[in-house]
Structures are given as C-alpha cells and as structure tokens.
Amino acid sequence: MRALVITGPGEAAAGDVAPPLAAPGEVVVDVQRVGICGTDLEFFxxxxxxxRSGHARFPMRIGHEWMGTVSQLGDGVDPGWSGRRVMGDTMLGCGRCRRCLRGHQHVCAARQEVGIRGDRPGALAEQLTVPASSLHLLPDQLDPALGALVEPGGNxxxxxxxxxxxxxHRVLIMGPGTIGxxxxxxxxxxxxxxxxxxLAGPGLEFARSLGLAHVWTQETLPDLPVDAIIDAAPSAELPPWALSRVEPGGRVVLIGLAEEPSRIDTRDLVLGDLTVVGVLSASPALxxxxxxxxxxxxxxxxxIAATIGLDEVAGVLAGARPDGAGxxxxxxxxxxxG
Incomplete structure (x- = not known):
C-alpha cells in the first residue's frame, strides 16, 4: 500500500510500504480522511x-486525526466492527497500570500514540492498524470531514x-489556529x-467569517472582565499574562505548547484564587x-481549507499551500x- 513516510528532518515522500496485518485484538481500517496538525509539522x-526523548524516531509515519472503514479483523475482535465507519483514540495505554485502570490511559507512561509515539504507524496511508478497543463508531450523518475532525474537536x-x-460567562480564547x-x-x-x-492578519479575518464577533489583538482588546481564558497559542509569554488578566475566582486552561518553558508567578494563582487546568488529549471527550x-x-x-492526496503532503509539511485552498x-x- 501507499503511505507518507518521514525519513528525517525536512525529508518526506509518499511511497509503497508493506500492507498492515491485524494482530489479535486489532483491526485494519481503510483510511478515508486524515488531518494534518501542528505535531505533524514538528516531526517534519x-x-x-x-x-529527543526517544519516544519517537525516524523513519516514521504520521497522522492521528483520521476516520475510515474497518476492513479486516484480528483474532478476538467482535465481528460487529466489520464494515463500520470509525475514528480512533490516538492514545493507546498499556491497559494494566494504575492510570489505565482508572480510565486515564491517555497519560499512561507506557502508552503508544498513533502516528506520534512508540513506533505505532499513523494514518497517512491507505490502511491503518489499531486496537479495536480504541475505536469509536461514527453515525451515518457524519461525513468523512467531520469524522477526521473528531480528534482535534475532542481536545x-x-x-x-x-x-x-x-x-x-465571558471567555477569552488565545490563538486563532485549529484548536483555538x-x-x-x-x-x-x-x-x-x-x-x-x-495577531492581526488572515487568521483573525477568517475567525470573523465564522460569525465570531469579538475578535481582538492585544492592542485592541477591551478592558472587560473575563471569567475564563483558554490558551491555545504556542507562546511562552501568554500563560503568565493570562493569569494576570483573568477575573479573580476564574479559570485558565492551557492547551497550547511553546518551544520554550513558560514562567508563571504563583502569587497570581493564590491571590486570584484561580483554577488552572492543563489539557493533553481528546480521549475523555471523543x-x-x-x-x-x-x-x-x-x-x-x-x-478545512483543502483536501489533497498523499503525493501533495510533503509539500504542505514544508509550508506550501495547496492550489485553490480556502x-x-x-x-x-x-x-x-494517491
């Protein structure tokens, strides 16, 4: 089958790889739609x-925002999954540790992550193998585009x-990317x-096209009380700013990650009686x-700006915009x- 393989930094191409086989407890899915996210760009x-930590290595096959149809069943899998339209949890815990047994498999220390961690191939391929326990059934009214948006939506x-x-309630969301x-x-x-x-530019203009009326830059943001702030931006400076800006008794949710560590003043937390929440995974909300x-x-x-084939993915990872993209x-x- 064909798949997108990253062989090293800045090096990726679609080519032939061995087709997957379903191990006991697993299924093979014919992939119909996959989304590219910021993590994929970081790998490229x-x-x-x-x-750097050794949880991933080249060559690797990325892609964790996916949907498709179950085409093969491994031993022990419920036959009812055959032919079903599904998406799957990215986070695959060991199923045995204290965290997994408490329903927190998405933070299992030994977890695999589809297309990300632990040599588990991703979905930028014609077929994908995943545990049947990770599948979520998609109702008929969800088209492929919506199915592949479940994973980022869950985050x-x-x-x-x-x-x-x-x-x-008034909420301020920082970052007009996909998650924001x-x-x-x-x-x-x-x-x-x-x-x-x-930041001023096309991202904010697109946000307005979605009917979001209150769209600001830091220079134009009005001095209004804010009950909660969600940080979905890759900035090390914004988390401490959010703690100083949210209303006392309010909440700050951190889902964006910066390359550099953020430095926060815990006095802002205590004196503001604030609640701060970190979000890693979509798993509990799929x-x-x-x-x-x-x-x-x-x-x-x-x-969704465009839907392309495998042969165009390397160019997009390198920063190209598909012809005719919205x-x-x-x-x-x-x-x-193809």
Missing amino acids: AGSMAYL ALRAVQGAALAPG LLCALFARASGAEVHLLG EETIAAYADGSVDPRPL AGPKIHIDPQR
Whole structure:
C-alpha cells in the first residue's frame, strides 16, 4: 500500500510500504480522511520533543486525526466492527497500570500514540492498524470531514469543559489556529460570550467569517472582565499574562505548547484564587464530540481549507499551500487519491 513516510528532518515522500496485518485484538481500517496538525509539522521539522526523548524516531509515519472503514479483523475482535465507519483514540495505554485502570490511559507512561509515539504507524496511508478497543463508531450523518475532525474537536471540547463555562460567562480564547477556533465554536455552543485573541492578519479575518464577533489583538482588546481564558497559542509569554488578566475566582486552561518553558508567578494563582487546568488529549471527550457534530450544535467543516492526496503532503509539511485552498487552517488528506 501507499503511505507518507518521514525519513528525517525536512525529508518526506509518499511511497509503497508493506500492507498492515491485524494482530489479535486489532483491526485494519481503510483510511478515508486524515488531518494534518501542528505535531505533524514538528516531526517534519525535526523539532518534536519525542524525537529527543526517544519516544519517537525516524523513519516514521504520521497522522492521528483520521476516520475510515474497518476492513479486516484480528483474532478476538467482535465481528460487529466489520464494515463500520470509525475514528480512533490516538492514545493507546498499556491497559494494566494504575492510570489505565482508572480510565486515564491517555497519560499512561507506557502508552503508544498513533502516528506520534512508540513506533505505532499513523494514518497517512491507505490502511491503518489499531486496537479495536480504541475505536469509536461514527453515525451515518457524519461525513468523512467531520469524522477526521473528531480528534482535534475532542481536545477543544476538553479545554472548554475545563473552563467550566455557563451561559453568560465571558471567555477569552488565545490563538486563532485549529484548536483555538474549535474552542470558540464549542464555547459558543455552550452559551458563553466568546472573545478571540490573535495577531492581526488572515487568521483573525477568517475567525470573523465564522460569525465570531469579538475578535481582538492585544492592542485592541477591551478592558472587560473575563471569567475564563483558554490558551491555545504556542507562546511562552501568554500563560503568565493570562493569569494576570483573568477575573479573580476564574479559570485558565492551557492547551497550547511553546518551544520554550513558560514562567508563571504563583502569587497570581493564590491571590486570584484561580483554577488552572492543563489539557493533553481528546480521549475523555471523543464520544461527546461525535454527539455535538451529529446533532449539529458544532460544525467545524468551514475550518478545512483543502483536501489533497498523499503525493501533495510533503509539500504542505514544508509550508506550501495547496492550489485553490480556502482561508481555513486545516488541511485534509484523502489517502485513496494517491
């Protein structure tokens, strides 16, 4: 089968690899749609932290935002999965440790991450092998684009849940990338008053096209009380700023990661009686995300700028924009296109 393989920093190409076989407890999925995210760009650049820690190594096959149809079953897998449209959890815990047994497999010390960690090949390929226990069924009304947006949507939904928003609350979301925009859509669906902060330019203009009325730069941000702040930006300076800006008794949710460590003043936490929440994974919110997409309360499809084939992926990882791409931040791949 064909797959996208990164052989080293700045080196990637689509080519032939051995087709996957389902081990006991696993399934083979015919992949229909995959999204590219910031982690994939870090692997291509060679800057992803897992490459330094030894949790990942070249050559590697990326892709963890995916959907497809189950085509093969390994021994012991429920036959009911055959032919079903699914997406899958990225985080694959060992299933035996204290964290896994408490339902926290996404922070298992021995976890694999599809297309990211532990030599588990990713979904930028015609087929993918994953444990059947990681699958989530997609209802018929979810098209392939929505199915491949469940994983990033789950991250955003967990961030919004961490902000503990209620109708009438005011939330400031920092960063108009895919996760920040998804946070804005989920926060709007909760009834909160949504404000989005970013750098002047196309990203903020696109946010306005989604019907987000309160879009600001740091220079134009009004001095309004903010009940919660969600940091979805890759900036080391923003977390301490958020702690000083949120209302006393409020919440700050951290989901963006910077290359450099942030330095926060714990006095801001104590004197502001603040709650700070970190979000690593979509795992606990995947089913709720599927439900929100299925009932139409959140529709993230406008974020997709283009859908391309495997042969175009290397160029996108290198920074090229597909011909005819829209203004959205997300690029999708249909591996069956070639």
